[in-house]
């Protein structure tokens with residue numbers, strides 16, 4: 573039985589493992605984190621393409637996996653709905669997708685606390701070398717080790733995530749803490765707001781214990797703001813002791829003055845109900861928006877899947893779907909090539925490189941109006957066009973909500 577070594581035990585690694593096991597591979601996942609990943613993560617965009625792959629591997633999915641959202645709306649600073657459209661979609665949370673996938677992989681095939689250091693290969697095999705000195709040999713290595721991929725850095729050291737010129741503030745608020753006006757504005761729809769050069773959207777999501785009942789849900793917001801790399805970005809990611817955290821600051825270390833700044837700005841530029849949401853978020857999260865495109869996805873017996881190969885900006889909401897489609901294409905290419913790994917990986921590269929490039933390009937188009945690009949003329953933004961193109965409706969199928977809507 574051929575053996576696949578999978579680096580990274582997040583969603584890309586788990587889906588790869590489930591699919592390869594179905595086609596007769598022995599798999600071992602090696603995950604750097606020693607703890608349970610289920611406790612992390614927030615709102616997640618779901619597509620029908622992702623649900624198809626989850627159904628294919630028999631991951632347990634039912635209406636409680638997420639909440640159905642019926643409409644998309646554009647709301648101005650006065651709180652007036654300028655435009656809205658019926659467009660059913662489905663939003664979930666990270667643990668609700670992670671847990672059923674994790675349940676598909678037996679514990680003996682999931683080795684936590686294993687940090688890959690490098691990879692070696694010859695004509696017949698590939699060997700993963702870990703920080704504790706362990707070496708494991710296999711027939712295929714799947715690099716599902718995320719956007720800072722150790723494997724990609726070994727083979728493509730020049731390819732790194734590139735800062736897009738803006739940051740995202742995110743937060744989660746309990747439905748029961750919100751005013752009636754805010755609840756009425758937010759639940760049942762995705763609300764977009766377009767202050768000058770910025771963008772905020774709110775999205776309903778399941779509540780504690782993944783509860784999807786009215787009154788027990790949550791609202792998730794994401795607010796994009798320009799931040800020049802050398803000035804504002806640097807300040808935002810520097811804590812109160814003066815320590816700079818690159819582009820990933822632990823939320824409790826974000827300086828209070830910046831949290832106060834977004835709370836004040838929210839009152840100045842958003843409708844009162846949206847400003848309320850920003851002010852209710854006890855611990856906002858901060859993320860520098862980046863993107864990345866790898867020129868190659870495969871190296872002999874090694875395949876990059878998911879975020880290790882491409883990073884699309886969050887506007888396409890496609891991170892998990894892309895990882896699932898990469899994993900599916902890899903498993904299908906191996907089956908079609910009768911497990912001739914090198915030939916299968918060539919076919920995988922050809923198909924998924926094109927798909928990843930298109931997703932990244934679309935995410936750049938959606939974020940172009942937010943980039944801090946000194947000297948460049950501002951990008952004209954048509955809110956209706958942006959809303960219609962949000963996600964990547966030409967690349968990913970929306971969820972068929974008739975299959976996931978709870979019975980009335």
Ligand SMILES: Cc1cc2nc3c(=O)[nH]c(=O)nc-3n(C[C@H](O)[C@H](O)[C@H](O)COP(=O)(O)OP(=O)(O)OC[C@H]3O[C@@H](n4cnc5c(N)ncnc54)[C@H](O)[C@@H]3O)c2cc1C
Pocket residue numbers: 579580581582583584585602603604605609612613614615616617665666686687688689716717718719720721722877878879880890891892895
């Ligand atoms: C804990 C967590 C929470 C997330 N929450 C959200 C969310 O709420 N919303 C959203 O849209 N997206 C979220 N993401 C990102 C989303 O999961 C990814 O876009 C999607 O899963 C595809 O990414 P991936 O599986 O390829 O990589 P990732 O999800 O980034 O996973 C990479 C995995 O590889 C492991 N790893 C990295 N380097 C090594 C190494 N050298 N050796 C061994 N293991 C290594 C990491 O610990 C990680 O578990 C989250 C990712 C993680 C890890």
